[in-house]
Amino acid sequence: MTMVASNLDAYVDAVVSDVVSWRRYLHAHPELSFQEERTAQFVYDTLCGFGNLILSRPTKTSVVARLVGGRPGGVLAIRADMDALPIREENDFEFRSTVDGVMHACGHDGHTAMLLGTAKILSELQAELPGEVRFLFQHAEELFPGGAQELVDAGVLDGVDQVIGIHLWAPLEVGKIGVRAGALMAAPDTFEITVIGKGGHAAQPHLTVDAIAIGAQVVTNLQHIVSRQVDPLDPLVLSVTTFHAGTADNVIPGTVEITGTVRSFRPDLREEVPALMERVVRGITSAHGADYTFSYTKGYRPVLNDAAVAERLRACLVDAFGEAVVVDATPTMGGEDFSAYQWRVPGTFFFVGAGNPEQGITYPHHHPRFTVDEAALPMGVKAFVTAAFALNRQE
Ligand code: NI
Numbered sequence: 001m002t003m004v005a006s007n008l009d010a011y012v013d014a015v016v017s018d019v020v021s022w023r024r025y026l027h028a029h030p031e032l033s034f035q036e037e038r039t040a041q042f043v044y045d046t047l048c049g050f051g052n053l054i055l056s057r058p059t060k061t062s063v064v065a066r067l068v069g070g071r072p073g074g075v076l077a078i079r080a081d082m083d084a085l086p087i088r089e090e091n092d093f094e095f096r097s098t099v100d101g102v103m104h105a106c107g108h109d110g111h112t113a114m115l116l117g118t119a120k121i122l123s124e125l126q127a128e129l130p131g132e133v134r135f136l137f138q139h140a141e142e143l144f145p146g147g148a149q150e151l152v153d154a155g156v157l158d159g160v161d162q163v164i165g166i167h168l169w170a171p172l173e174v175g176k177i178g179v180r181a182g183a184l185m186a187a188p189d190t191f192e193i194t195v196i197g198k199g200g201h202a203a204q205p206h207l208t209v210d211a212i213a214i215g216a217q218v219v220t221n222l223q224h225i226v227s228r229q230v231d232p233l234d235p236l237v238l239s240v241t242t243f244h245a246g247t248a249d250n251v252i253p254g255t256v257e258i259t260g261t262v263r264s265f266r267p268d269l270r271e272e273v274p275a276l277m278e279r280v281v282r283g284i285t286s287a288h289g290a291d292y293t294f295s296y297t298k299g300y301r302p303v304l305n306d307a308a309v310a311e312r313l314r315a316c317l318v319d320a321f322g323e324a325v326v327v328d329a330t331p332t333m334g335g336e337d338f339s340a341y342q343w344r345v346p347g348t349f350f351f352v353g354a355g356n357p358e359q360g361i362t363y364p365h366h367h368p369r370f371t372v373d374e375a376a377l378p379m380g381v382k383a384f385v386t387a388a389f390a391l392n393r394q395e
Pocket of ligand 1: 106107108141167
């Protein structure tokens with residue numbers, strides 16, 4: 001490690017301009033989840049230029065590269081997601097999206113570029129690399145059921161000991177890296193409720209079963225699950241995000257459609273929530289003479305970082321960057337399909353700061369003006385290369 005560590009900054013410096021130009025190219029040519037055909041081809045073609053890599057295409061829009069090092073060691077998988085979002089970009093820089101209504105508004109362009117830069121450096125250092133590094137260029141993080149589970153099912157983690165991944169993170173200032181053992185990102189579940197009343201004339205409510213009045217009670221009472229029925233130290237979000245009913249001001253509608261999301265970390269709590277919700281829906285509707293349907297769909301599993309991997313990662317990052325750079329990551333109730341890998345092998349997902357208020361880089365992920373401070377890109381590359389050497393060394 002020592003020899004590489006002393007030269008590491010020079011290796012990173014040598015790929016920075018490539019990484020930035022790859023990121024800008026990808027930013028200008030975004031593709032939606034499961035449709036990343038040009039992106040995957042770009043990644044494949046770029047990897048072909050590095051040498052020493054064994055390439056494969058486990059699904060139509062993903063790419064995996066294997067690099068077998070010259071020294072004994074473990075097998076580390078490093079993942080980057082590649083998909084964009086159905087958002088119309090409002091940035092006006094030169095490399096803004098050329099596809100109307102599609103935008104890299106989450107930083108996945110940067111993730112892909114950083115992993116390409118990492119593959120380039122490590123392929124040059126093959127003789128010194130312990131073990132094997134498997135580069136996972138994953139499709140479809142943004143759209144459930146997600147690309148990660150497809151890649152796991154395709155066997156990309158067979159023989160892998162540990163997995164890591166980065167999210168460029170706007171809430172964290174550039175220059176910082178956030179690592180955390182345990183819960184980092186939540187399980188994003190969704191629900192649909194139909195309140196079934198009886199429609200009629202708005203002037204004669206007594207002859208109807210008013211689905212709007214009952215639906216409003218359902219929304220209000222669902223909030224009591226988080227505030228009154230769950231331990232306040234056990235994080236849970238229950239948000240009603242759509243409420244649709246009615247067609248005219250003199251008609252009481254017969255039904256209301258309600259949808260929303262539930263976010264949780266603790267798997268046991270996640271299992272309890274649907275029954276708690278249905279009890280409220282059943283109780284409120286039956287109290288008012290209405291009927292209901294209720295369905296609950298589980299999304300990605302929570303991102304729960306393995307304590308041992310997180311600790312080894314933190315230690316090697318502190319060695320490479322210094323104590324002041326490596327901070328405790330703040331958990332978020334957002335979801336990530338990186339969890340699919342962690343259910344299979346121990347892993348850690350971590351944040352590389354990409355926000356910069358002085359440069360106006362403050363917009364949140366998924367905003368039409370989201371962007372990242374490109375100074376974050378070489379930090380991500382250096383973190384990945386450092387981790388590849390440190391985590392693959394056999395203890
Ligand atoms: Ni993302």
